[in-house]
Amino acid sequence: MTEIADLQMPDDADTLRRLTDRLGRAAEAADLLDVAYRTVDSPLGRLLLAATPRGIVRVAFETETEDEVLDELAARVSPRVLADARRLDPAAREMEEYFAGRRRDFDLAIDLTLVMGFRREVVQLLPTIPYGRTASYAELAAMAGNPGATRAVGTACARNPVPLVLPCHRVVRSDGTTGAYRGGPEAKTALLQLELAHL
Amino acid sequence: MKKPFEALVRAHGATVLRVCRAVAGPDDAEDAWSEAFLAALRAYPDLPAGANVEAWLVTIAHRKAIDQLRSRRRAPVPAGEVPEPRHTRTQPAFAGWQRDLWEDLATLPDKQRAAVVYHHVAGLPHREVAAILGGTAAAARRASADGIAALRRTHAEGTDDDRDR
Missing domain, CATH: 1.10.10.10 (Winged helix-like DNA-binding domain superfamily/Winged helix DNA-binding domain)
Structure with missing residues (x-):
């Protein structure tokens, strides 16, 4: 009875791609697409973008493995995670404009589910640092109303769930060195140079 | 810990497609597949941790494929219409069947x-x-x-x- 198990057809990979795409659309229509994600290419390598119906919830660099990022989203947001590009189209377009030097601020709804308390307050302050400028961790701590919390501010920036969109790359050490970055120190330097070049 | 649903689609999508083809036939298999995964996505957050995910998906697919088969049987064939020859393109190749x-x-x-x-x-x-x-x-x-x-x-x-x- 080997013939029963042999129900593969030559175009199976195409069929499954088509069906998966259709599932994404049906899930969106049925309000079941809790987390949609896609990847985009950038000068800093492949970026993973994820969004809930409320807004962009995660931007991940290539240095983080895709499986770990998706596992974290499944555990902390919802296990209803599907690859579906449509919801991320505006984010992908704005990323492209930003890297081309044609965009200074992101105009996207943001879902800060992944960051709580003081850290959330800190990352929400990030867009107040203008394009092409920097602030120190201490200055950001003072802005957050807690001048002694330099370390906590550093942690908040290092774990910012939506880097680029909330520009934690503009926060540097008081001595002028760049400091740590989720996408690596080279990426942080590259972003600051990109912004200086398009000021 | 629960895997992202995308991982289930990737790991078991092909098996579910085989089940749908075997039970509903090639013409209705894709609708059955879509219905099955949408129903699974809906129920997934309530699936107990440690459940056998493949068996769960296959059970849903089997049920949805039977639903497809039954609704196809119930659908009246318009009088005077010559049914198209079936499965000329989509017939799975299983030897001698x-x-x-x-x-x-x-x-x-x-x-x-x-x-x-x-x-x-x-x-x-x-x-x-x-x-x-x-x-x-x-x-x-x-x-x-x-x-x-x-x-x-x-x-x-x-x-x-x-x-x-």
Whole structure:
């Protein structure tokens, strides 16, 4: 009875791609697409973008493995995670404009589910640092109303769930060195140079 | 910890497609696949941790494929319309099987059909088939063997019919 198990057809990979795409659309229509994600290419390598119906919830660099990022989203947001590009189209377009030097601020709804308390307050302050400028961790701590919390501010920036969109790359050490970055120190330097070049 | 649903689609999408083809036939398999994964996505957050995800998906797919088959049977064929020749493009290539497997499967008693589909099409071990159907692994094995024997008889008859024509 080997013939029963042999129900593969030559175009199976195409069929499954088509069906998966259709599932994404049906899930969106049925309000079941809790987390949609896609990847985009950038000068800093492949970026993973994820969004809930409320807004962009995660931007991940290539240095983080895709499986770990998706596992974290499944555990902390919802296990209803599907690859579906449509919801991320505006984010992908704005990323492209930003890297081309044609965009200074992101105009996207943001879902800060992944960051709580003081850290959330800190990352929400990030867009107040203008394009092409920097602030120190201490200055950001003072802005957050807690001048002694330099370390906590550093942690908040290092774990910012939506880097680029909330520009934690503009926060540097008081001595002028760049400091740590989720996408690596080279990426942080590259972003600051990109912004200086398009000021 | 629960995997992202995307991982389930990637790992089990092909198996679910085989189940849908075997039970609903190639024309309705894709609708059954879509219905099955949408229903699974809806229920996924409530699936108990540690559940056998593949068996769960295969069970849903089997049920959705039977629904598709039944609604197709109920749909009236408009009078005077000549039915198109079926499965010329989409027919799965299984060696020597001249008749439509899904039509023969539909003639089996429910338990035999389920046992054949879960074990021979989805590749679940008899132990897991028994967990879905209830009863022992030995009973699942027997139901599957009886179903295969019945299919062989039908197949043999079908081949004879073709020869007589």
